[in-house]
Amino acid sequence: MGFFSHFMAAVSGKEDEALPVDARLIDVRTPHEFASGHVDGAFNLPLERFNHDIQRVVPDKNTPVILYCRSGARSGHALGVMRQLGYHQVFNGGSVGALALRLKKDIRHGA
Numbered sequence: 001m002g003f004f005s006h007f008m009a010a011v012s013g014k015e016d017e018a019l020p021v022d023a024r025l026i027d028v029r030t031p032h033e034f035a036s037g038h039v040d041g042a043f044n045l046p047l048e049r050f051n052h053d054i055q056r057v058v059p060d061k062n063t064p065v066i067l068y069c070r071s072g073a074r075s076g077h078a079l080g081v082m083r084q085l086g087y088h089q090v091f092n093g094g095s096v097g098a099l100a101l102r103l104k105k106d107i108r109h110g111a
Contacts (some may be wrong), residue, residue, distance in 0.1 A: 023064035068093035
């Protein structure tokens with residue numbers, strides 16, 4: 001697999017990859033984007049606060065976490081941060097719409 005393929009897999013997430021049903025859902029978009037529509041049950045942790053707050057939000061590094069954003073790029077960056085911090089079960093869910101479909105969850109509006 002070439003560099004571009006590795007990058008795209010990291011950014012978009014593997015669509016055939018099984019996602020844990022008990023995972024913590026984290027939306028790394030801005031609060032305004034989150035309020036405009038987010039996967040039901042997700043927690044908003046904007047990327048600009050991610051490095052500072054992720055260890056407080058998810059203290060157990062064995063907790064399964066699915067990250068998502070608008071396209072999968074910001075969640076791909078957040079996934080890299082979590083792996084560098086020693087988290088073991090981190091997944092890039094890609095975009096809000098794609099993840100909602102994969103998990104069969106509703107999109108909620110508001111904070």
